[in-house]
Amino acid sequence: xxxxxxxxxxxxxxxxxxxxxxxxxxxxxxxxxxxxxxxxxxxxxxxxxxxxxxxxxxxxxxxxxxxxxxxxxxxxxxxxxxxxxxxxxxxxxxxxxxxxxxxxxxxxxxxxxxxxxxxxxxxxxxxxxxxxxxxxxxxxxxxxxxxxxxxxxxxxxxxxxxxxxxxxxxxxxxxxxxxxxxxxxxxxxxxxxxxxxxxxxxxxxxxxxxxxxxxxxxxxxxxxxxxxxxxxxxxxxxxxxxxxxxxxxxxxxxxxxxxxxxxxxxxxxxxxxxxxxxxxxxxxxxxxxxxxxxxxxxxxxxxxxxxxxxxxxxxxxxxxxxxxxxxxxxxxxxxxxxxxxxxxxxxxxxxxxxxxxxxxxxxxxxxxxxxxxxxxxxxxxxxxxxxxxxxxxxxxxxxxxxxxxxxxxxxxxxxxxxxxxxxxx
Numbered sequence: 001x002x003x004x005x006x007x008x009x010x011x012x013x014x015x016x017x018x019x020x021x022x023x024x025x026x027x028x029x030x031x032x033x034x035x036x037x038x039x040x041x042x043x044x045x046x047x048x049x050x051x052x053x054x055x056x057x058x059x060x061x062x063x064x065x066x067x068x069x070x071x072x073x074x075x076x077x078x079x080x081x082x083x084x085x086x087x088x089x090x091x092x093x094x095x096x097x098x099x100x101x102x103x104x105x106x107x108x109x110x111x112x113x114x115x116x117x118x119x120x121x122x123x124x125x126x127x128x129x130x131x132x133x134x135x136x137x138x139x140x141x142x143x144x145x146x147x148x149x150x151x152x153x154x155x156x157x158x159x160x161x162x163x164x165x166x167x168x169x170x171x172x173x174x175x176x177x178x179x180x181x182x183x184x185x186x187x188x189x190x191x192x193x194x195x196x197x198x199x200x201x202x203x204x205x206x207x208x209x210x211x212x213x214x215x216x217x218x219x220x221x222x223x224x225x226x227x228x229x230x231x232x233x234x235x236x237x238x239x240x241x242x243x244x245x246x247x248x249x250x251x252x253x254x255x256x257x258x259x260x261x262x263x264x265x266x267x268x269x270x271x272x273x274x275x276x277x278x279x280x281x282x283x284x285x286x287x288x289x290x291x292x293x294x295x296x297x298x299x300x301x302x303x304x305x306x307x308x309x310x311x312x313x314x315x316x317x318x319x320x321x322x323x324x325x326x327x328x329x330x331x332x333x334x335x336x337x338x339x340x341x342x343x344x345x346x347x348x349x350x351x352x353x354x355x356x357x358x359x360x361x362x363x364x365x366x367x368x369x370x371x372x373x374x375x376x377x378x379x380x381x382x383x384x385x386x387x388x389x390x391x392x393x394x395x396x397x398x399x400x401x402x403x404x405x406x407x408x409x410x411x412x413x414x415x416x417x418x419x420x421x422x423x424x425x
Contacts, residue, residue, distance in 0.1 A: 001026040001129040004110055008118050016114035017126060021107050029129035030105055031075040031082050032315055033113060033122060040084055041067040042111035044103050048094045064094055068101055119330045121318055139197045139205045143213060144248035146185050150192045151253060160250060161196035164188045186220045199236045208245030208256050218242060274344050277310055278352050281365055290369035294359045300332060307366040308341040314361035316348045
């Protein structure tokens, strides 16, 4: 994703951003940025009919810029497309104000999003989408024959940094063409690794190939880095993990992550940390439930006690059409971060995010147990009832309020073992 323009007021957070999606994953980020009531402007095709002086009608499709207010938002997980429906909110030569239209956000076609308030969660999402390598903690190098790909892998995006292809002839007796071409190929991959892999941010480099090519390349790389005194490779050689890949094509990376033995070696990455913290929460529900809370009310109470160590929250909660609901989850995230807690935002596109959705979409692992869970449940159950009682009190007369208050005092005294009917006579 490229950020073309950003104009957001520091006073109230209103403004707009212009973005250009480059990969299908960028459209997933876009879907998480949009909300009912936003204004979206982009180019689209619309059928326009014209009537001539003779009464004949001709129709043709015209490409135009439209600004619509989002009333319906859909994300197709199969085709990775975002469809937006709503009324036109800007003057147009061909479309009247208020006419409904459906936009499909496409790759390599810029668009603008205007909001009344850009909160911190939205800004973090833009930063993550526009700088995907910042969140990359795993690098992958897959090779096979004379083809290789050097990629950075994040939680939802795989960024191709380099593609190397060299024609390697077959081995022939008395010919050195095979050896020279192979050395040329290894040299190109070596340079791509040095150029495109930020070892200060990367915690693991997966090197995969069919057969023993990965082993031969790793020996070549270690020998050359010592000769050339390339400190970045010498100091980070322990980050390389050799594994099997079916080919040098990009899709072979998916096969690498399906291997459980490989996943066990990248346990320190962000992707595996999210899975690990969710598994820890599920274990605590069984073994120590006083340290595992879920549901907004209970998690909020734990946050007030400064007890939250890890907050687990689904990105689906930030897509609520109710602005008040969204703001309370944003405020929870910011409050936990201010108090030293760690926040994990789970994508509903992953199995872990779908599992979190089954326990309300928000959960917390506590620093210390809060055993008064039953009391919190009683408060939560009475929370909405209390609102109704308050509304009823406003409709009562002064005499009725006094009678209700006396009844409450009498009930409390009876609970304590006193009989003070004479006091109210």
